[in-house]
Amino acid sequence: MTETDERTNDRHTGGRHAARLALLAAAAGLAAAPAVAQDVEYVTGGDGSGNGMRIARTAAAGPPGEVWLPTGDFANSRYSELDQITTENVANLQVETTWSTGIPRGHEGQPLVVGDTMYVVTPYPNYLFAYDMTQPGFALKWKFEPHPDPTAVGKACCDIVNRGASYADGKIVYATLDTNVVAVDAEDGSLLWKTRLGNVEEGETTTMAAMIVKDKVIVGNSGGELGVRGWLKGLDLDTGEVLWTAYSTGTDEETLMAGEQFEPFYPKDQGEDLGVSSWPPDQWKLGGGTVWGWISYDPTEDLLYYGTGNPGVWNPDLRPGENKWSISIIARDPDDGQARWAWQVVPHDAWDYDEIMENILVDMPWNGEMRKLLVHPGRTGFVFVLDRVTGELLSAEKFHQATNWADEYDLETGYPLVNEAKRTHLGQTTFDICPSSTGAKEFVPSALSPRTGLLYIPAHNFCMSYKAIEANYIAGTPYLGADVVMKPGPGNYKGKLVAWDVAEAREVWRVEEPYAVYSGVLATAGDVVFYGTLDGWFKAVDATNGEELWKFKTGSGIVGNPITFLGPDGRQRIAIYSGIGGWVGANAFESISADDPTAALGTTGAAADLKKVTAPGDLLYVFSIPEQ
């Protein structure tokens, strides 16, 4: 633990953390490891799991009983070592408290838990609420209002969402929809600093969860549907000053890919100024590659990992070339932003397959050798396994069988083998492309359990027809050139939770759902997996076989991510937002008409039936097992 962290812990909760930590270490089989840069502990599945997986955890992620990061840990595992709630007793879960945020729009993120306080960020206007968990029903301590620019509402492609905040050093840090980042004093809710990063008028917004890595705040932009140029920035945690900017397109200077430390694994990703030369002249300036998903950080390599979004203008014939660095997975040094490697997942995208999804960092045996892996379940319908030190693609297998835009990946070259019949072209309608632009899964994060060796993927089953048309760039308006209609894919279900064996790269079981699964997933040491559904059910299933153990009907559809933590009394809690919204979930809103299947960028054709089963909501739920 660093000194800063200890100081913070003490101020918030006194010595109780030490007790919680010790208890957990014993229960979950933490193994000490040699320190590199920061003290790293490894979370394993304990004796008997047999899969050899280990997930790094540093003190900066907070004690296991708290949630300081939007991703739970830096590895993005969304696995919790808490084990009071088990397959045996989960059926006894009851609502302990609920709070309405007052904003009935998509609640995509997750709360933070620091000491005895829970923090909730709302969709626009991005309020931050602090609740005192020592009081019955969680008393409101304070509310912070950042007053974002209302123009941002109409520029956000897919509802006015926020994916969460991060905590470090006494500060709650998050991005508001209008591209500001705010740091708020965790004690009293006062504003410490505020930095504007982009230009709303030109279509930039921020929806991702700002991630604190060491003494930097890492944030990227949204707006890939509006011809925005993507970037990731590193800000000083103390002052909010922007220390570096890594664009997703442009020269090597601007993408921070100059210099010898940048070594992409595949020849296709090597060369000078690919962020310019893989585009028609000047098109890279509108080239997308926005960064609106999750950040991972490996303290042992001191590298952060993230994915970029679709290239700008959707219509592919208007941008011949591979369009780098759209739809790429990139490793960078968090201190100066310099890239270490990059792999473009989809060159010259023709389907809007952003790959900003979570990159889960796990060490495990791979072909007999212990390796540092990055596991990326993608919109494209594949689970990619990479060596996160070198960027080599070790495996790419379909987790969604209907996927037909590509047959497979060539592990030698790093290229997908694209099914040309499903490539979209100007003036042509391409039918039955699977998955749809929303992907076989969206940004909603998976969970990985080192106990079962399984990755739990929240997936959906939509296909689409896609007509590419002329496009007209007008700053601050959509830059698409596409008329898209989605529809349910084959099989009688629109969503599923897929349990995926990482080592064997195959599905072990799945739970089918009538509607897209558009919530995050949480896996715990009690072998319980939690997820929510768009028709409002919050479910617990057995991590080993998917058997349903408990469910609760919340007030609205669930698009948030479950978290688990220890309350001030040391008992385990589960929290989830219930408030439908987002690209797919917005179809429950009155402002979207069911009789236009092309509405909401084409999702209405696959999701308008949500109107019949749910309604907008704005709720935080906290569950616990009542004391006997």
Place this chain on the structure above:
Amino acid sequence: MMKRFALTLPVAVSILTLPACQPQETTEAEPAPAGALMDLTGRVMGTQPGPDRPLIEVDNPYDSTPNVLQEGRRLFVWFNCYGCHGGRAGGGMGPSLRDATWLYGSADQDIFDSIAEGRRYGMPAWGTKLPVEQMWKLTAYIKSLDTPMEPEPPPPNPVYPNPPPRRDIPGVTAGGGGGG
């Protein structure tokens, strides 16, 4: 095809700021009461929410002929309205324009004003970018949505084949009386 009178003014702001150009058929503006405040466009401001008396409203100078509607549809796609409002205006980043709910009014002039001046939550202002006649054609197209006149109506929705009919309240949502 133009209805009633020819508009030759080049940009939207002109019609909004020059009351002398209003066509004769619309509600005659009564003289402002003594002491009434005027806003910059010469409209009366008062103590009640909204105008104290009817604002001068212009009906759409275009009839809803197939040509006008088709042209409105083309402009709706070309100026990227479809990206925000949905491929057939069923909503997305901006609200549905084919339902019975109007945030800013359903009269021809209201719709025209939404387009020309923009609206608070991210609706861009087009008044300085588009000629007046194109904004009227867009208005005509918007008013044709979900009517038998709609050009290129949406395909059926596989997951919601028979949505409930839109429930306009007769006489209320019909708007400014003419044009659409």
